[in-house]
Amino acid sequence: MTEEPLHSTELDSQQEEKLRDLTSQSWNLELVISGAAMFAILQLPDLLDVAFGYFRFNMLSHTTGMLGLLPSMVYSIMKAICYVLFAAFLTNFVMRAFWVGLVGLLSVYPTGIHYDRIPFTPRYTQEKMAARFGSLQNYIINLDRRCNIVFAVSFLIVFIFIIVALGYVVGIIGYTVIRPMIPDQYAFLIKVAAIGLLIVYMAAATILSLPAVRSTPRGAELHYRFSNLLRFLYWGLSKPFGFIINTFYSHIPSKKMLRVMGMMTFLFIIVMIVNFFTDFTRQNKQVSVLNTRFLYSARYDSLFVKAESYDDKRAEGTYIETASVQSDVIREPFIRLFVAYPKALDTLLTELTTALVLDGSRPVQERRRKYATWSSEQINKLMQIRINDSLYTDPKLLFTLRENPGQQGWQTVLFPKNLKTGQNYLNIVIQPLDKQKPTEIATIPFWYSAE
CATH class of the missing domain: 1.20.140 (Butyryl-CoA Dehydrogenase, subunit A; domain 3)
Structure with missing residues (x-):
């Protein structure tokens, strides 16, 4: 017994004529x-x-x-x-x-x-x-x-x-x-459950796609229902998507x-x-995959010059990866330093710092001032800046916001006494208060030439 073809073309003559015109x-x-x-x-x-x-x-x-x-x-x-x-x-x-x-x-x-x-x-x-x-x-x-x-x-x-x-x-x-x-202990359980559901879904999809299963009435029904489980992933586009793809499939x-x-x-x-x-x-301009050279390496900050690390070299509207100074060739007796504060660095600082507990009964302005003062003290303790062999344990960092592209960070102006004519280095690290191994943020090479 042959099955009748399934297609929907029930149009009257007026509709067919309109469709042809369209x-x-x-x-x-x-x-x-x-x-x-x-x-x-x-x-x-x-x-x-x-x-x-x-x-x-x-x-x-x-x-x-x-x-x-x-x-x-x-x-x-x-x-x-x-x-x-x-x-x-x-x-x-x-x-x-x-x-x-x-x-x-x-x-x-x-x-x-x-x-x-x-x-x-x-x-x-x-x-x-x-x-x-x-x-x-x-x-x-x-x-x-x-x-x-x-x-x-x-x-x-x-x-x-x-x-x-x-x-x-x-x-x-x-x-x-x-x-x-979500607390960490529950997050792990949720990950395990999600992976388990994914494995069950893949196994069920494989079994229900077998011709021997789909050929049975019950298997065909289950296959149809199962295939519609993830319709929400189409964000309401399953019907127009289905019209196009099923037309191709059928012809x-x-x-x-x-x-x-x-x-x-x-x-x-x-x-x-x-x-x-x-x-x-x-x-990441320090990684070269498709264009390598034999005697070229950009893996170390101290041996690589990044344009975004210098204010006069960086393209307008570009994010600063880690930190920047005013120029690659500095003629002034000071260094204007900006340190970026991305979310990844915030995650590290959150792990290294114990949160401040504020008295909720105090006025809002007082609490804000206290939190701002405490935040400034913490970052100036954790961040150490070194120019050549001189260490700034309290770099006097202030909060700032670059207007274009709206990047949060800290800014300070340093007046080093050990700048030498020629090449110099500025190194920034996060040093935990318990003297653990520091985390290096950036090393910026620059050249000094007095005016």
Whole structure:
């Protein structure tokens, strides 16, 4: 007994006529949408850079290990999606513009190509060309279909970008807002439970996907219900996403579909990897992955000059990684020092400092003044600054906020007496009060030349 095909095309004649009119006039909207989308997508990488920079300095509590690497990987995935999305809309725009040109050409020559009229060409070549190229009318129709497919695939990529972006935002909220509220002993149990649920889900998905299980009525029902468990991850886009992807699934042979998806996935992974290493090298200029030299090493601060460590060399709007002085060549008898205060450093200082307990019955202004004074005392005790062989155990750091890009930190002005003409070093460390091993923040080389 054969199964009846399942498809929904119950349209009356008026609806079919309206649909034909819409599809025949969609090309002009495609050009407008593709052009607008390309312009918008060109702005996304810069916006992502700003957003990721803010997240990295103000929300990321760990910059090493997997916790520090994972945000960079997701950030690279989102940028790779932007580049692929731009390429998709650009491809559709070029193909559709070419299609418009061919339609115009056909309006001038309605009969298309006459291969037997091509001059300076023998009959054999004319027959081969006719068999190879076919009619202009058929080519225009096929090109129109391919443009429509590329346009639909572009929106699939748009949906994927939205899904990844919203998932990343929710992850950031959970990591920065919800996670600190959970005690460490419960956080470990939650991680174990989450990993266990993930293992159970993967095992159930594998079992329910087996043909022997799906072929049974009960197995088919369970497979359908199980596949809908994670619909919330689509953020309300499951229906439009399903319309496009199921249309492809129902018309393209499965082997061809898998081959195309595999090729697109491979190309996307290549773009993501290249973008990840490029961004990683750009964020950490002391790491060179794709451009190495035999006698070149940037691993040690004392042997590497970073432009962001000097106020007159740093690009406007750039975050300061660790610390900065006024210039790489200092002529004044003082050093104006800024020390950045990112979230990762705040995590370290929180571990090294016992929180101040304030009397809640005291006035608000008094409590604020007391907390500010205590905070200043703590950071000036913990942070030690050394210029060459001179140690500043109390560097008189004051709180400050750089306006562009709004970066918190400390600032002080030092008047060293041991500056020598030529190369000098400024070293910053966090020295715990219990004399444990210090944590190095930065080492800035600079040159001194008296005016």
